[in-house]
Amino acid sequence: MLDLVTLSQQRAVHAMEHFLIVLSFVPEDKLTWSPSPTAKNALQIAAHTAVTAGNFAKMLNERQLPQNVEEHLARTNAAEAALTTLADIEAAFRKNTDDVVAALATLTPEEVDMRLDSGQGWDAPMTWLMNLPAMHATGHTYQLDYLQTCWGDLEVHF
Numbered sequence: 001m002l003d004l005v006t007l008s009q010q011r012a013v014h015a016m017e018h019f020l021i022v023l024s025f026v027p028e029d030k031l032t033w034s035p036s037p038t039a040k041n042a043l044q045i046a047a048h049t050a051v052t053a054g055n056f057a058k059m060l061n062e063r064q065l066p067q068n069v070e071e072h073l074a075r076t077n078a079a080e081a082a083l084t085t086l087a088d089i090e091a092a093f094r095k096n097t098d099d100v101v102a103a104l105a106t107l108t109p110e111e112v113d114m115r116l117d118s119g120q121g122w123d124a125p126m127t128w129l130m131n132l133p134a135m136h137a138t139g140h141t142y143q144l145d146y147l148q149t150c151w152g153d154l155e156v157h158f
Contacts, residue, residue, distance in 0.1 A: 004112055004127060009101045011134035012053075016097040018158070019049060019141045020090060025148065025157040031086070035150050042147055047083040049140040050093035051076055056133045057099035063111060065129070067119035100133045 026042045034041040040048070055076060059065055066072035083089045107126070115123045145157065 004130060005104050005107055008130040008134070009104050011131065012097055012100045012104070012137070015134040015137035015141070016053065016093055019046075019137045019144070020093065022141050022144045022148075022157045023086070025153070025155075026144065030147075030151055033147070033151065035147070040143075042144055043084075043086075043089070044080070045140050045143050045147075046086070046089045046093075047080040048076075049137055050083060050089045050096060051079040052136055053093055053096035053100055053133055054079070056129070056136070057096055057103045059116075059129055060100065060103035061106070063114070063116070063126075065116050065118045065124070069120070097133070104130060 023042065023046055031043045032041045034044075055066075055072070083092055107130070112126055112130070114126045116126060116129060117123050141158075148155075148157065
């Protein structure tokens, strides 16, 4: 049977690959299309997903959640804005997912069982953070799928 670390590593890689496959079906002329002025487009969703994988690796390495949410979001937003091409986004996503896999490999059994303080009045089990890279990428994969249906692409790209 697979241990939780190995399973989390495999799920993170699979979710990244799945996201990139679905992203590959976004036509170039639709990368910056969004259904409303305040909605993210496919390129912004992809940049966010790539950058956030790196955030998860940092949290895993530090064994803690971001304690200053405003600073964390400002850094994340700046890193996302810096990714403007599909090639840069894919490279960042692959590197950050590699970092997640490496960070997961450093967890001891005691650390897998620990709880993480959010600094905001709640805590979460490390197992939640271990699964978050895959859950996050999967959720944004579904966003891309939805955008594709908005412009009439009704094929399944999963």
